[in-house]
Amino acid sequence: MAISPDRTQELTAAGLNLIGQALTIYDSDLKLAVCNVPFQRMFELPDELVTPGATFEDTIRHLVQRGEYGDVADIDGFVAERVDQALAFEPHYMERKRANGRIISVEGAPLQQGGWVTVYTDITRTRQQEALLQARSEELSGQLIDYAEELSSTNRELAAMNAALEEAKRELTEIEARTRLTTEMMPAHIAHVDASGTYTYSNRQLNAVIPGRPSDIRGMHISAALGTSAYDRIAPHLEKAFDGNPSVFEFTDDASARRIRAAFTPDSRGGAYILSMDVTAEMQVRVAMQQTQRRALAAQMTSGLAHDFSNLLTIILGLQSKLKRAEGLPQEAAELIDGTLAAAQRGGSLLGSIAGMTAQRSLRPEATEVRQMMANLRTLAEPTLPDAITLVVTDTTPDRPVMLDAGMATDSLLNLILNARDACGTKGKIGVSVKVVHDTWIEWQVEDTGPGFSEQALSRGFDPFFTTKGAGGSGLGLPMVYDMTKLAGGDLRLENTQTGARVTLRLPYRPALSAAMGLVLLVEDRDDLRSVYRDMLTDLGHSVIEATSADEATALLADLPEIAFVLSDVQLAGEATGIDLTNRLAAGIPILLMTSLPAEDPLFKAAQRAAPLLRKPFSSDTLQALLAPKSAKEIVA
Structure with missing residues (x-):
């Protein structure tokens, strides 16, 4: 013992x-x-x-x-x-x-x-x-x-x-x-600072949690190790710990774009113990889940009202049309009828926009070539711009496909370009740039040379029905972009520049699977489903070897180094799950998880953080879309 x-x-x-x-x-x-x-x-x-x-x-x-x-x-x-x-x-x-x-x-x-x-x-x-x-x-x-x-x-x-x-x-x-x-093998930073803020111990994992920071920080002051921006965010919580009060909080590191969760625990000598970890993936999933719940609540609240209001508008349109056909009406009455009809029709369009915002919408990420998507965006946007407005598109993303709902992203960017067009008036310049930020986000910025956002627009721009366009705007454009962004676990920011306005749209950066034609390891514990998935893979040109548990799959991976790709269910025979199998994979072997679990299940959320996740049931076309980049023609469709 x-x-x-x-x-x-x-x-x-x-x-x-x-x-x-x-x-x-x-x-x-x-x-x-x-x-x-x-x-x-x-x-x-x-x-x-x-x-x-x-x-x-x-x-x-x-x-x-x-x-x-x-x-x-x-x-x-x-x-x-x-x-x-x-x-x-x-x-x-x-x-x-x-x-x-x-x-x-x-x-x-x-x-x-x-x-x-x-x-x-x-x-x-x-x-x-x-x-x-x-x-x-x-x-x-x-x-x-x-x-x-x-x-x-x-x-x-x-x-x-x-x-x-x-x-x-x-x-x-x-x-x-x-x-x-x-402690050095843990996926978190564990450290201790004395009462002056100087590190007396560190497990050398700071640079793993916050990239770009030093690892050997013993004897260094915490402000020098973290940098000014991050230190300013944690300083109030550190002071609480120095005063004897524990603190747990989250902050976003500007330099690395990572979301960090930190816990400060006071010691008995005026210093503090520190535990910090990267929760960026967890935050992205949490934001997406919160937006889904808000949408469901909004749909529940508005569906009944929209139905009744639509009926009322139908009655108004019918009565006004009948009244317009009546003989002997004075000219003033005819103008009032036309105005009433126009207002009722605008109300109908507004109801359609509300329905679009609150309707059940599921995110469908697919392997997408960003450069092709941006070229297609230019094709869609340029005909809508006056001759005196120039559109400049800059793409510095890596030349590899990423997991995106290309249709949703294109709709959002096109909406932002049209808003920028309205701000510029008859002439100006609109710039659209896209880049990858620290392998965490794919970031678009839409800039214009218009007058910029007002203070009210900066604070209320995402509120439904808020508009600065007067009668020409519905106030639903930016809220719809915000809704789609949050649904994907991303972020949307409004700001002014020296030359106009800027909108920054960020979505989680998920490199697409690069499964070449070759041997695929299929891990599924149900015989009937395994047969279906085997046929899908062979139809796509892959050779298939099968396993029913994570342990069996691990043994096959050790014996067959030529395995090029893994398709695994989350729930498998035995105690280990598909998530455990993901953690066992050697570097460079892509894996795609699949599940029929509901989105609120903790195992579903853990699977989303571990690897690309495919919802059951799915078709061969859906599987192929995750394994091959989407062409520009398909994005248009």
């Missing part, structure tokens, strides 16, 4: 307290890490100087002021000299006579991790015996033999104690190494 680390630490401390020598271990900052009871007794030290964290400088100063080193004229200089000697971390052995007449030996050795271990031995009796033997060697020859034997026995005990201390040092080193290895 393995002994727990806490039990090992207790046994080690008990063993150190039983030896007859005093022992201390100071870290590289000259702070006490370990000492035994004989150390306190030998030098009659107060409790605060034998508590982990006590400084070497304070201990030396206490001993000097108490007269341990005799009459010292310059106490500060004496203490500083001892501290400098300690910081050199050189092996040493010395003997000195204390103020109380006792003689001690001091033996120090540096540690590989920094700091040193020191053993103090009271050798007063040994030195007295040596002096006595020298003075009375002729008269006490018999006693000399006895003392020599006693000294030899003492030396053997000392050797045994030294061996025990070496073993204790080795065990402490192994415990520290195992702890560091465990």
Whole structure:
């Protein structure tokens, strides 16, 4: 039965307290890490100087002021000299006579991790015996033999104690190494800062959580490690931790575009423990789920009202049309009837827009060539622009397909271009740029040379029915773009530039699967479904090998390095899931998960974060769309 680390630490401390020598271990900052009871007794030290964290400088100063080193004229200089000697971390052995007449030996050795271990031995009796033997060697020859034997026995005990201390040092080193290895393998940043905000510990994972940051940050101030923007966001929460109050919060790092969740836990010395992790994928899924729920609620609230209002508009249109056909109406009445008919027809169009916003809409991402989509967008947009308005499209995305609902993205961008056209008037310039931001987002920016957004438009631009176009606008354009963006887990921002307005649209960056024709591993525990999916894959030109569980699939992947692609159900035979299989895959092997679970199921959400997810049931065309880029012609359709 393995002994727990806490039990090992207790046994080690008990063993150190039983030896007859005093022992201390100071870290590289000259702070006490370990000492035994004989150390306190030998030098009659107060409790605060034998508590982990006590400084070497304070201990030396206490001993000097108490007269341990005799009459010292310059106490500060004496203490500083001892501290400098300690910081050199050189092996040493010395003997000195204390103020109380006792003689001690001091033996120090540096540690590989920094700091040193020191053993103090009271050798007063040994030195007295040596002096006595020298003075009375002729008269006490018999006693000399006895003392020599006693000294030899003492030396053997000392050797045994030294061996025990070496073993204790080795065990402490192994415990520290195992702890560091465990923390450095975690997908999170674990750290500690002291009361000044300086890192005293880090598991070297900061750059994995926030790309672009250093990994070796011990001794660095947290503001320098995080950068000004991120530090300004966490500073209030860090101050709460310094005041003794724990804090858990999320923030977006501007430099890396990552969403970070952080937890600050105060320690007992004015500092704080830090746990932070990247929750960007979780945030994207959460935003999409929240927007879906809002849409469902809005649809429920408006469907009944829209139905009744549509009936009322139908009656109004019918009565006004009948009234218009009546004979003998004055000219003023005819104009009022035309106005009423126009208003009723506009109300009908408005109802259609509301229905479009609240209707059930499912996201259908497919492998899409962004450059082809942007070329198609230009083709759609340019005929709608006056001759004096120039459209400039800039695409710096990688030349590889991405997972996008191309139709939804094109609709959103076209809506933004038309808004920019209205802002420019008869002449101007509209710029549309697209790029990938830190492999996290695909970002479009639509800029124009119009007058820019008003303060009211910046704050209310996404509100339904808000418009600055007067009677010519419905106020539903930007809200529909916002709705589609949030449905995909993205973000939409409005801002002004020095030359006009800018709208930034971000969607999660999901590189499309690049499954070349070859051997596909199909993992499905139901025989009937596995047969259907096998036929789909073979019809698409793939060879197929099958498994029913994640463990079976793992074994096949190890034996068959030529497997080019994995199609797996989320729920499989055995305890492991398709998500577990995703985590076991070697780098470079693409995987597509499939499931019939509802969107609110936790396993569904976990699968969305793990890999591209295909909802059952699906057709061969749907599967092919996820494995091959969508052409410009198909995007138009």
